[in-house]
Amino acid sequence: LTFKMQIMEIIDKYKAYYSVRAKKYEGNGRYKNTYNAEMKLSQAMQACSTLEDFRDRLGDLNELCAIALIRDQYIMESEHFGKHQEKVRKKEAELVLEKIDSCVNVSDVMKLVSDVSSQISVEISMDESQADAFLGKLHLLEQYLVYSNAEVPEMYQHIIRENAGEKLIELIESMQTVEKNNSAWQQQWKVNPDVCFEHRHFRHCPISAEHLQELRNLYKTIVQR
Amino acid sequence: MTGTFKSMLDQIVQQNIAGEHVEKMTAVLQRIDELGSEHSDFNAFNAQLISENLFARFSEYYTLALTEQHSASGNQGNGVYNDAELLKSCVSGLVQSIESIEQGYKQAVAEAGKSGNAIEVEVLQNPDSIIQSIRELIALGQSEGMTLPDFLRIQIEKGLDKAMEGVVVQREGLMFEKQFTEANPVSPFHVEEVSEALEVFESLCRNSAFGVPESKEWTMLRDDIHRKYVSDIARFIKIRSSWEDILLDLSIWSLSYTKFAPEIFPWAETSRPFEAVKETQNINPGVIREKLKLFHKFFGLEFLDIFRHPTFLWQIKYHYHRNFLNFRLKKCILCANRFNIFRKM
Numbered sequence: 064l065t066f067k068m069q070i071m072e073i074i075d076k077y078k079a080y081y082s083v084r085a086k087k088y089e090g091n092g093r094y095k096n097t098y099n100a101e102m103k104l105s106q107a108m109q110a111c112s113t114l115e116d117f118r119d120r121l122g123d124l125n126e127l128c129a130i131a132l133i134r135d136q137y138i139m140e141s142e143h144f145g146k147h148q149e150k151v152r153k154k155e156a157e158l159v160l161e162k163i164d165s166c167v168n169v170s171d172v173m174k175l176v177s178d179v180s181s182q183i184s185v186e187i188s189m190d191e192s193q194a195d196a197f198l199g200k201l202h203l204l205e206q207y208l209v210y211s212n213a214e215v216p217e218m219y220q221h222i223i224r225e226n227a228g229e230k231l232i233e234l235i236e237s238m239q240t241v242e243k244n245n246s247a248w249q250q251q252w253k254v255n256p257d258v259c260f261e262h263r264h265f266r267h268c269p270i271s272a273e274h275l276q277e278l279r280n281l282y283k284t285i286v287q288r
Numbered sequence: 289m290t291g292t293f294k295s296m297l298d299q300i301v302q303q304n305i306a307g308e309h310v311e312k313m314t315a316v317l318q319r320i321d322e323l324g325s326e327h328s329d330f331n332a333f334n335a336q337l338i339s340e341n342l343f344a345r346f347s348e349y350y351t352l353a354l355t356e357q358h359s360a361s362g363n364q365g366n367g368v369y370n371d372a373e374l375l376k377s378c379v380s381g382l383v384q385s386i387e388s389i390e391q392g393y394k395q396a397v398a399e400a401g402k403s404g405n406a407i408e409v410e411v412l413q414n415p416d417s418i419i420q421s422i423r424e425l426i427a428l429g430q431s432e433g434m435t436l437p438d439f440l441r442i443q444i445e446k447g448l449d450k451a452m453e454g455v456v457v458q459r460e461g462l463m464f465e466k467q468f469t470e471a472n473p474v475s476p477f478h479v480e481e482v483s484e485a486l487e488v489f490e491s492l493c494r495n496s497a498f499g500v501p502e503s504k505e506w507t508m509l510r511d512d513i514h515r516k517y518v519s520d521i522a523r524f525i526k527i528r529s530s531w532e533d534i535l536l537d538l539s540i541w542s543l544s545y546t547k548f549a550p551e552i553f554p555w556a557e558t559s560r561p562f563e564a565v566k567e568t569q570n571i572n573p574g575v576i577r578e579k580l581k582l583f584h585k586f587f588g589l590e591f592l593d594i595f596r597h598p599t600f601l602w603q604i605k606y607h608y609h610r611n612f613l614n615f616r617l618k619k620c621i622l623c624a625n626r627f628n629i630f631r632k633m
Binding site: 076077079080083086087088089090091093094114136139140143173177181205208209210212213214215216218219222223266268270271274 | 445505
């Protein structure tokens with residue numbers, strides 16, 4: 064083959080490649096923006112007749128495809144976390160989608176994603192800590208109730224009440240530890256068991272809301288929060 | 289902890305990449321080292337790294353340094369298109385990725401070996417399937433007459449472009465998870481969840497243009513399935529652990545009435561075994577009654593309901609030996625009734 068024919072062959076192959084790229088997202092409603100961007104890229108490429116044309120027509124179309132893919136992924140994430148009432152996790156998608164239009168290239172988008180993701184990952188950890196601080200300690204509250212209320216012969220009462228006291232100390236110390244650790248990430252972070260009634264946490268709770276409220280009131284009295 | 293960053297910087301230096309972004313990488317690494325020497329508390333150190341966004345900044349400069357290098361090498365040859373050279377560069381990137389995956393795996397196994405968990409990491413994090421997918425890509429790139437545009441197109445059509453995302457090994461991973469769950473079924477919900485996940489994955493594959501789903505789409509759908517079962521799983525496990533705890537107390541309490549109790553665990557471990565046995569005999573009934581009260585309050589279940597409950601029947605079917613249970617329970621319940629342990633129920 065002559066060099067010119069080889070180049071023509073390569074051009075056709077690139078056209079087929081760009082066409083397949085768009086086809087990958089065809090009919091998938093979750094990737095609407097990506098499909099549109101890929102289609103624009105493919106259409107521009109199909110009109111090329113020389114390699115120079117490719118370079119000229121490509122412009123920022125390839126970058127726009129990458130940005131469209133990130134946009135679709137965050138739209139999906141926003142809908143997903145919205146549907147599941149994950150208000151903290153949803154923030155990352157919301158912030159990225161809010162600012163993505165101000166990005167001029169993929170590097171800008173990557174920087175945006177990385178900044179927002181770092182910021183929100185701290186918020187997510189703090190939020191998860193609330194669940195761990197209270198829901199994760201329900202067994203201690205139950206043990207405290209058991210040892211406080213158990214009826215035992217007089218001469219053994221001091222032992223069972225000592226056990227109850229140990230559970231109280233465990234609850235208070237675990238609260239103090241998590242508050243100290245989390246304050247390194249978010250100043251003045253405090254345990255707040257009320258957060259655990261929000262759906263994203265409550266779905267992990269094995270008992271009814273009414274019973275959890277009783278334990279929450281007891282917990283608040285014990286840890287003074 | 290900074291080992292990964294140092295090896296990333298070494299890799300850049302070895303490729304003779306220099307310039308503004310590499311200088312910034314070096315500065316960030318120096319800052320991480322500085323913070324490491326300032327903080328004795330790992331948590332505070334980590335918090336500082338996050339608040340200064342050092343991990344993300346380092347990765348960003350790393351990407352920019354590599355991108356710049358890649359663009360510079362793509363322009364070599366005075367703008368003359370060289371398909372073979374471009375294809376070779378893509379394939380060599382894949383070869384390097386296998387090396388770094390293998391290196392990461394060896395490091396993870398060695399690290400786990402320090403705490404005696406090497407075998408677990410060796411089996412569960414084995415990257416052979418991903419490496420196999422990347423090797424298929426390399427073989428495609430090295431096949432005779434291959435051109436860059438064909439290489440790029442065929443990998444999409446065959447779903448090989450998903451090799452690095454690991455999506456191609458999802459089916460295998462899900463099947464392993466299903467078999468593992470069926471062999472050790474924690475609850476019926478765990479079994480249903482993984483079966484549904486496999487079905488949804490297969491359906492997503494069927495509906496994808498080239499048979500391999502987009503990773504984000506799959507991640508969201510997998511999470512939907514997990515969320516569907518999470519409350520049932522939490523309740524199942526809590527009910528089971530509550531009655532297990534009650535039965536254990538009951539079992540220890542009944543055991544305390546044997547002649548040899550002071551000579552066995554837990555009483556033999558105490559400084560005064562005979563007194564400890566008496567303690568168990570006197571304290572456990574009150575404790576068991578209180579636990580049963582909470583069990584009834586939270587789940588509406590009485591003591592005898594335990595043995596009809598789906599969580600109990602599940603344990604009998606998959607986890608306990610019936611003879612052991614029969615022996616243990618008959619003895620325990622007999623003993624409990626004789627001593628009127630349920631009097632306030």
